[in-house]
Amino acid sequence: MKSVEQHVADILDVVGPIDPIELDLLRAHGGVLAETVASPVALPQFDNSSMDGYAVRAADVAAAVPGAPVTLPVVADIPAGDASSGAIPPGTCARIMTGAPMPTGADAVVPVEWTDGGVARAAIHHPVRPGNAVRRAGEDVEKGTTVLREGARVGAAELAVLAAVGRRSVRVRPRPRVVVLSTGEELVEPGEPIGPGQIWESNSFMLTAAARDAGCDAYRHGFIGDRPETVLATLDDVVPRADVIVTTGGVSMGAYDVVKEVLSRLGTVRFEQVAVQPGKPQGFGTVGSPATPILTLPGNPVSSFVSFHLFVRPALFRLRGLPPEPLPSVRARLAEPVTSPRGRRSYLRAVVEYDADGYTAAPALRQGSHQLSALAEANALVVIPEDVTELPAGEEVEALRLPAV
C-alpha cells in the first residue's frame, strides 16, 4: 500500500496555485497576495495630534504647574480633517482633536485633562515635552517601503493596511472554489422523510464546512445517485465552476462504486489504497476541460473527514499559493491503551488537553469509520505509526490538532 506522504506528494504534483486576479478589497478577503505592496505615501501623511487637547509650543507652557497654570489665548479650533488652520503665533494655542493636523509653530499637545478646557482662553496645569502627543509623519510607514509581502493571507489586518495606503483593489490568488459532491443511492437530504435502508446525507456538509474553514469558497452540490451517466453529467456541469472537486463515496470494491467505475474509464484519475486507517481507498487526478483537480474520498463519514485533513487540505493550501503544511501537532501522553492495524497508520479521534504535566490525549471509545459521534467530541487525531499495533497508556504520541471554528 502507498504511504500517506507519497499520496500527498502525488496529489501536490497535479495541483498548482490558481491564477491571481485583481480584486476589490473585501472580495480579496481570504485570498493570498500575489504582489508585494509598497506604500505610495508616508503614514501618517502629516504630523497630527494623538489626543484631544491643545496644540502649544512646549516652551510656552514650561512654567505650568498644578495650582499655577499658564493661560494662553485659543486662536484656532482644529477638528480632524481640517488642514486650514495655518500657523499659531508664539504665546497662543489651538484647540485640537485626535487625528487633526498639527498647526505650524506648535510642537506639542497638552491633553484636555491637564487644562480647564477653555474655548477662548485655556489654563494649562502641566508642562509638556516637545513632541508630546504628536504623531509624526512617516513614523508608521515611510514612503515607498514594503507594507505587505507576496504570499501574505489577506485578513482583517492586511485589509486595514491596504486601505490605509490608499489601495482600492489588490492582486491576489482568490479563495479557491471547491465543489463538493457525494454519491450513493441510499442518501436522503436531511430534513426529508427517510425510508428503510436509507441514511441522511452528511459528508457533503462536513466537507463543505471543512473547505470553508481552510480558506476556500466551498459549494455543496449535494448528492447524486449511483448512475454513471448522472455522475459524468454532473462532473461536466461543475467543472467550469470549480478549482477543485471533492467527491465522497463509491471508491472501494463494491458493485455500485460508481465514482471509481466512471473515472477509471477516463484515465485521468488514479485509484489506490493508502496505508491509512481510516481512509484507505483514495483517488485523485483531473477531470474535464480545463483539466480540474478532483479528489475522491471514501464514503464512510469518518474516513472522509480524516481524508480531508490528510489529503484535501494540503491540496487546498497549494491552490491558494500557500505552503501545503500539515495540521499543527503536539506530543501528548496517551490516557488509555490503543490498538492499530499492522501496516496502516492510524489516525485515532481523541480529546487532547493541556495541564501542568503537558498534553494528554484521551482516544475516543468509538473509533469505527462510521461513528460520527466521537468525531464531534474530538479535537485531535492521534497518530499511530504503521509498524505499531498497540501502545500502553502513558506512551507519548503525536497528536494533530483539528482546526476549531
Ligand SMILES: Nc1nc2c(c(=O)[nH]1)N[C@H]1C(S)=C(S)[C@@H](COP(=O)(O)OP(=O)(O)OC[C@H]3O[C@@H](n4cnc5c(N)ncnc54)[C@H](O)[C@@H]3O)O[C@H]1N2
Ligand atoms: N470488500 C471491500 N469492501 C470495502 C473495502 C474494501 O477494501 N473491500 N473498503 C472499506 C473501506 S476501508 C471504506 S472507507 C469504504 C469506502 O467505501 P466507498 O467510498 O465506496 O463508499 P460507499 O460504499 O459509497 O459508502 C461507505 C459508507 O459510507 C456511507 N456514506 C456514503 N456517502 C455518505 C454521505 N454522503 N453521507 C453519509 N454517509 C455516507 C454509506 O452509506 C456507507 O455506509 O468501503 C469499505 N468496503
Ligand code: MOO
Ligand atoms: O479506510 Mo476505511 O476508511 O478503513 O473505513
